[in-house]
Amino acid sequence: MLKDFFQKKRKYATITSDKAKRDIPEGLMTKCPKCGAILVTKELEKNLKVCTGCDYHFRLSARERARFTLDEGRLFEYDAGMITLDPLSFPGYREKLEANVKKTGENEAVLTGEGTIGGHPVVFGAIGFDFFSGTLGSVVGEKIANAAEKALQKRYPLVLFSASGGARMQEGILSLMQMAKTSAVLKRLDDEGILYISVITDPTYGGVSASFAMLGDYVLAEPGAAFGFAGRIVIEQTIRQKLPDDFQTAEFNLKHGQIDRVVHRKEMRAVLTRILDVHAAGRGTAHGR
Amino acid sequence: MAGEMPFEQPLAELRAKIDELTRFSRERGIDFSEEIARLEERYARLEEEIYGNLTAPQKMQIARLAGRPTTLDYIQRIFTDFLELHGDRLFGDDLAIVGGIARLEGIPVTVVGHQKGKDTKENILRNFGMPHPEGFRKALRLMRQADKFGRPIVTFIDTPGAYPGNAAEERGQSEAIARNLLEMASFRVPIVCVVIGEGGSGGALALGVGNRVLMLENAIYSVISPNGAASILWKDASLADRAAETMRITAKDMLELGVVEEIIPEPKGGAHKDPAWQAERVKEAVLRHLRELMALSGDQLRKQRFDKFRQIGEFGFLDIEG
Numbered sequence: 001m002l003k004d005f006f007q008k009k010r011k012y013a014t015i016t017s018d019k020a021k022r023d024i025p026e027g028l029m030t031k032c033p034k035c036g037a038i039l040v041t042k043e044l045e046k047n048l049k050v051c052t053g054c055d056y057h058f059r060l061s062a063r064e065r066a067r068f069t070l071d072e073g074r075l076f077e078y079d080a081g082m083i084t085l086d087p088l089s090f091p092g093y094r095e096k097l098e099a100n101v102k103k104t105g106e107n108e109a110v111l112t113g114e115g116t117i118g119g120h121p122v123v124f125g126a127i128g129f130d131f132f133s134g135t136l137g138s139v140v141g142e143k144i145a146n147a148a149e150k151a152l153q154k155r156y157p158l159v160l161f162s163a164s165g166g167a168r169m170q171e172g173i174l175s176l177m178q179m180a181k182t183s184a185v186l187k188r189l190d191d192e193g194i195l196y197i198s199v200i201t202d203p204t205y206g207g208v209s210a211s212f213a214m215l216g217d218y219v220l221a222e223p224g225a226a227f228g229f230a231g232r233i234v235i236e237q238t239i240r241q242k243l244p245d246d247f248q249t250a251e252f253n254l255k256h257g258q259i260d261r262v263v264h265r266k267e268m269r270a271v272l273t274r275i276l277d278v279h280a281a282g283r284g285t286a287h288g289r
Numbered sequence: 290m291a292g293e294m295p296f297e298q299p300l301a302e303l304r305a306k307i308d309e310l311t312r313f314s315r316e317r318g319i320d321f322s323e324e325i326a327r328l329e330e331r332y333a334r335l336e337e338e339i340y341g342n343l344t345a346p347q348k349m350q351i352a353r354l355a356g357r358p359t360t361l362d363y364i365q366r367i368f369t370d371f372l373e374l375h376g377d378r379l380f381g382d383d384l385a386i387v388g389g390i391a392r393l394e395g396i397p398v399t400v401v402g403h404q405k406g407k408d409t410k411e412n413i414l415r416n417f418g419m420p421h422p423e424g425f426r427k428a429l430r431l432m433r434q435a436d437k438f439g440r441p442i443v444t445f446i447d448t449p450g451a452y453p454g455n456a457a458e459e460r461g462q463s464e465a466i467a468r469n470l471l472e473m474a475s476f477r478v479p480i481v482c483v484v485i486g487e488g489g490s491g492g493a494l495a496l497g498v499g500n501r502v503l504m505l506e507n508a509i510y511s512v513i514s515p516n517g518a519a520s521i522l523w524k525d526a527s528l529a530d531r532a533a534e535t536m537r538i539t540a541k542d543m544l545e546l547g548v549v550e551e552i553i554p555e556p557k558g559g560a561h562k563d564p565a566w567q568a569e570r571v572k573e574a575v576l577r578h579l580r581e582l583m584a585l586s587g588d589q590l591r592k593q594r595f596d597k598f599r600q601i602g603e604f605g606f607l608d609i610e611g
Binding site: 081082083084085087088090091107138139141142145167169171172173174175176177178179180181183184185186187188190191206207209210211212213214215227228229230231234235238239243247248256257258 | 451452453454455457458459460461462463464466467468470471472474475490491494497498510511512513517518521522535536537538542543546548594595598599601602603604605606607608
């Protein structure tokens with residue numbers, strides 16, 4: 001599945017001559033979509049898929065996110081066998097789902113489970129934009145709700161990485177209701193003093209942005225990550241003006257007070273560990289729970 | 290009066306014919322009563338045929354009609370002692386959402402709802418019922434107050450959606466909606482929501498986390514506007530009618546999908562044909578649900594609301610469990 005991912009990228013790589021094409025095995029090079037640099041895929045991977053030229057943070061699959069974030073990259077997965085149905089018999093939905101399953105090797109956009117970060121056990125979740133644009137359908141909502149309930153039950157912190165185009169239109173109102181479902185479960189964590197860290201990655205919009213992604217005790221975002229409620233094009237059409245280049249980036253949202261910090265991918269584990277350390281130290285004292 | 294919408298055209302034509310014949314009969318003193326009676330019968334049949342089989346796109350037109358009763362119309366007809374309260378205490382007062390305290394048959398309540406305008410001028414003031422973050426935060430402030438003082442909450446839902454603008458983004462449209470969803474889940478007072486017109490996406494849901502969600506017969510509730518869906522799915526906004534059918538947005542669909550508990554009937558052709566009658570139906574339904582809920586404890590109310598939303602969604606499992 002990972003191989004498929006790279007093969008897809010390879011399509012966009014500019015390789016100058018036919019000879020070079022023959023000499024470079026498939027997937028060996030990757031082109032940065034931002035600065036155009038041709039990068040050695042292996043090196044890029046070692047750099048957590050951050051461009052060495054321009055610092056562009058490549059979008060990650062959910063599994064890559066788990067590998068880069070958790071200690072030894074190890075995740076004990078929840079709900080791996082949960083699959084999406086077609087509740088509205090929406091034309092083309094099944095075909096599109098099958099294509100996404102085939103493309104990514106995953107059953108759905110979100111991966112949940114538990115692991116440790118800096119030695120602290122956490123319940124972890126990550127959405128991959130590569131699966132159906134990370135859209136919020138019944139399965140994504142249910143897996144996130146289940147993961148949050150596991151965090152509640154085990155009293156582990158919850159760490160969720162979001163990336164989403166918003167609602168899964170093919171599930172209609174059921175998609176919208178996942179916003180209420182996930183938020184209702186997060187309220188229980190809130191009441192019980194369970195830590196929830198939300199990390200926003202590129203891009204996070206609509207139903208995901210307007211529910212669990214913005215409800216963290218801490219809300220972090222990767223550099224350059226675009227996120228907001230409505231998409232840039234929709235807003236430009238509404239206000240009939242061009243928006244500035246940095247509109248809705250993580251840095252823009254930081255400036256407007258919407259997030260706690262912008263965190264470079266290479267600093268992410270350290271920052272998460274620091275927050276988890278502080279919370280672990282507080283636990284069991286008069287001020288902690 | 291029929292004829293506001295294209296699909297009512299045959300009715301309008303027939304009515305004109307009847308009127309003409311009546312006038313002609315009066316002016317000339319000729320007795321056409323038999324013919325007129327026959328036409329009236331045909332009119333009734335046609336009315337039944339058209340209004341009894343409204344398609345999703347037609348309901349969408351009714352739900353969006355400028356003359357359709359708004360939140361303030363219902364507030365004025367249903368409640369007494371309504372005192373409107375303003376502002377989110379953080380930024381401003383968003384007129385796309387109204388709210389305040391009132392009494393419903395003597396029961397003190399907090400009432401909140403989206404507010405559309407009746408004409409262009411008022412719509413500009415009300416931003417067409419599309420709230421900014423301060424609107425959602427005003428609603429939350431009023432609902433928190435209701436929770437604090439043990440007052441039931443009634444909300445009216447009628448919005449094309451949260452406003453997609455740059456200022457809304459800068460002030461945290463996402464956070465404002467998300468916060469309402471989270472907090473509404475926790476209140477220990479009864480919450481009854483009524484979708485009276487357009488239930489547009491997250492902006493609608495931000496007032497929609499209730500113990501009971503009721504919906505007018507011709508109201509719609511959708512995750513994205515059918516126009517938006519059509520342009521994303523098929524790159525063609527003119528396929529909005531098809532999207533409206535496919536996405537399932539009607540009250541009947543919502544009842545079947547377990548999103549609403551009850552459909553409140555409308556007069557033939559829609560709520561605007563008889564706002565007074567409509568308000569009575571809404572009042573009766575809200576009061577009935579409220580009285581049932583008022584028998585529950587705060588914990589029970591919270592749990593019932595949680596359970597309702599927790600179980601929405603459909604999914605399956607592969608044979609092998611991971």
